[in-house]
Amino acid sequence: MRSKEIYERGLKIIPKAAQTGLRSETHYPEPFIPETAYGCKIKDVDGNIYTDYHMAFGPIILGHNHPEVNEVVKEQIDKGVLFGAGMCELEVEVAEKLIELIPSAEMVNFVNSGTEATYHAIRLSRAYTGREKVVKFEGCYHGWHDYVAFNVNPPADKMGKIYPQSKGILKAAYDATLILPFNDSDAFKGLMAEHHDEIACVILEPIPHSVGAIIPTKEFLKTLRRETKTYGSLLIFDEIITAFRHNIHGVQEEFGVTPDITTIGKSMGNGYPIAAIVGKKEVMSMIHNGVLVSGTYSGHPSGLAATKKTIEIIERDNVIDYISKLGEEYRKALIDLIDDLNITARVIGYKSIFAIQFAEGEVKDYSSIVGIDKERFKRFAAEMRKRGVFFTPNPMKRCHLCLAHTENEMDEFLDAASEALKLV
Ligand SMILES: Cc1ncc(COP(=O)(O)O)c(C=O)c1O
Incomplete structure (x- = not known):
């Protein structure tokens, strides 16, 4: 695996193999060594292709490499x-x-x-x-x-x-x-x-x-x-x-x-x-x-x-309308999925941003977030990654949509989530 090789080389000379703290977490559960990214897809050096919801912590609004x-x-x-x-x-x-x-x-x-x-x-x-x-x-x-x-x-x-x-x-x-x-x-x-x-x-x-x-x-x-x-x-x-x-x-x-x-x-x-x-x-x-x-x-x-x-x-291109409406659809579909599975989780977000948190109740301030189940989220992110869906395993962070995401990606996300949520 080239990812592992490169990661281990980097780890000796780059603190936690990442230039910025939270990127080190994106190596979980396996090293993440991206090579190319177009639209909403990101490919690593081993040829694994993921649908990206991380979007570099948010800047990519039109899609990678526009x-x-x-x-x-x-x-x-x-x-x-x-x-x-x-x-x-x-x-x-x-x-x-x-x-x-x-x-x-x-x-x-x-x-x-x-x-x-x-x-x-x-x-x-x-x-x-x-x-x-x-x-x-x-x-x-x-x-x-x-x-x-x-x-x-x-x-x-x-x-x-x-x-x-x-x-x-x-x-x-x-x-x-x-x-x-x-x-x-x-x-x-x-x-x-x-x-x-x-x-x-x-x-x-x-x-x-x-x-x-x-x-x-x-x-x-x-x-x-x-x-x-x-x-x-x-x-x-x-x-x-x-x-x-x-x-x-x-x-x-x-x-x-x-x-x-x-x-x-x-x-x-x-x-x-x-x-x-x-x-x-x-x-x-x-x-x-x-x-x-x-x-x-x-x-x-x-x-x-x-x-x-x-x-x-x-x-x-009315980008904000498009990604905001799509975000609404993702949130609705995920809420339905969580209801169907009858698990303790909530979907939060605004317009093109959404997040799944393993907790219940309204989010009013940070005190409503501090107690979320962090370990469970990490396992969830890892299971999603195995299924070709990439986002940071940091339970406090969020998914971002871009102009290149469509309902097809949403269906893939939901299929992957329905398996991953059952496992975690
Ligand atoms: C709301 C907010 N302010 C400031 C910053 C810092 O920006 P930068 O990482 O470009 O220094 C960030 C980065 O994530 C942010 O989300």
Whole structure:
């Protein structure tokens, strides 16, 4: 098996044989060494072909290796891979498009990853308000930097207290972070009443997909907006997963709440590295004007070319409608299957994202998720993989649909799931 050989070579010199932590889990139960990916299929070096629901943690919205996107990237790199000076027209074109689309966008700064985007958004909020503290919600992920690497998925006995996701985080970052349960307006109001003159910003995934899917109440989002406005703190929506995948204007449009700053990434470039901080002119104009934002590869022409084309296709082909409706069908069919099998499991999600969790009950916040049966999910993912269906065995994560998935893949998924669920 080439997969095993390559994995073992890698394991000696690459920590856990993965460049990013959660990818190491995708080696379970066998090494996963992908070689090619087209549409919704991914093939490994041993020739095994899987239908992919992982979609690289979400960016692939049009399908892997989309020919039209690749074409414009090739045209761009023929003109120049990286200029790294001044500003090219593509930066203006894509920024203009984002401002047209996203309600909170008045100015734009491009970076290469979501982590960079949330880092700068928070630093900007501190510079703008002259305050230091950040409010974040349990279950939300905003990248790996010290400002936010807390309480994404703490164990049950650590919930509600500051819980670092990593060793090596600055002590000062603990002190500057306030953790709250999602969807709890009263807890938020109480915190603001007590600490408002210290709070620089409130950051959240409007739909926390980093632990599957928690649907916000409109009332909660509106409370965040009202209170932050009252007390002069900035509201940051981290729409790295949700913008373009769920709504071309960001889910801020459908929930009717406009934040001060929005971070976007993932689906905007269909897999090319690109992210952005967008927001109010008054705040954004502090960038390069007192607030340091810097990056050799920021505004990379290949990512921008991919983004311009991806957005064009999303609009032209009604991609979001298609994948959202398909997601609804997957969820309905899976709920029926689970009912038929009479097992303890639930199906959660939103539009093109769905997740099966071995637990019961409504999902209101992270406390409804912490107790899911994790071992059972790992076995389920392994059985699905044996049947040609690939997603991460991480029980907190989710499946993503793309334009290339069809009802045929759904039927395959259901057949595989009906066998796998019986076995686990
Ligand atoms: C909501 C959210 N914010 C931020 C990030 C960090 O983005 P990146 O991995 O591009 O640094 C992620 C990545 O999964 C994310 O899901």
